[in-house]
Amino acid sequence: MLLVECLMMIVATMVPNLLMGIITGAGIQGMMILSAGFFRLPDDLAPVFWKYPMYHVSFHKYALQGLYKNEFHGLMFPEYEGGPKVNGDMLLKDLLQVEMGYSKWVDLGIIFGMVLVYRVILFCIIKTTEKVKPIIRAILFSAT
Template sequence: MPTDGGTMEKKGSQAGFINQCLVLTRRSFVNMYRDLGYYWLRLAIYIALCLCVGTIYHNIGSSFGSIQARGSMLMFVAAFLTFMAIGGFPSFVEDMKIFTRERLNGHYGVGAFVVGNTFSSMPYLFMISVIPGAMAYYLTGLQKGHDHFVYFVVMLFACMLLVESLMMIVASIVPDFLMGIITGAGIQGVMMLNGGFFRLPNDLPKPFWRYPMYYIAFHKYANQGFYKNEFEGLTFPNPTGGSISGEEILKSTWQVEMGYSKWVDVGILLGMVVLYRLMFLGIIKTVEKVKPILRSLMASTSNQSTHVEDPYSTPLH
């Protein structure tokens, strides 16, 4: 182990990118495992919430009234379960402080930090998606079939990964704990309103809310993916007689875009995850370049102000 800062900086600068990513991934994984508040407390809360969801919507059946119940349950999963990912914000802030200190010492680069943080969190997020997700899915009695449950878990995992990526961006811009949580909650609240549940897509005001906010909000793709996964292939009794197919419900009731597969919605969310991580990397890089410029400008301004001679003062002899 190196004994001085200079040796550590030299070794850090000589380490390869892959080696840096592996070391940071392993260290971050261990830190997440030891910190009860990082994922373990969230897992317990998710289990409790999904038990509540599963018992409230227990065996909703296939009546006409279950259409609204299924949509509400899936919206809760897509919106409020993923919303709780902001609980990891305090840990993000601490990670950013450690990263800033070690980055100044030249131990590793920004890219290695982003990669390490991303891969170390994936096992925990997947665990949170599978265990509580299974409780909510099977207690509610959603569409049978392992392929439908697998899609449910994958979509939930993608949403949680995306929200964590969003909160990392917030942490890089707003490092204050309270202000960061408020900012992240506000951003997600606006996205929820444009997700296509509280206000159907065709009813959204077209300036700004429909274009572009509806397509920026990740809840749009989460809701539509969950709806396609659940309603496609099902039939429900029609109160006026006969039956109504799940595809008709998707088009008329939920106004889902049926021109592409439900897996495209997952792909869009994963693409947004990559975009958010790249934005996080770009923000850190920009801050690193802008900070020295601002400091030099402030220093030069301070020096100029100290050298300005007071016209009302007279020299002492």
């Protein structure tokens, strides 16, 4: 919730209209959700735009993988119709394509780190706007 709030505040500082801000923020959220692993598995994403910038920047990826690790890590599922027992870690790696090199707590730490980065970006945008807006107004009024 903090990340969505930070992202929408960043969008609100850069977009002049309320309706444009809502549309832009929803579009950014939609693109992040599309590349996070909700609809397509990570190996099925196109590598140029969706996999490398969007998949790794999307905070939904870390939330989803942390949720999967919390629910399935260490579980053993009973055998089904005479098949072998299914390990939860195997399910995470093979079926859901979750990155198992780090724990769910690292995913949570990445999310909190993203909150801090978004807040710093918001602060920089606000300070830049405070300094640049009077200069732009002075140029516009001197031209008329």
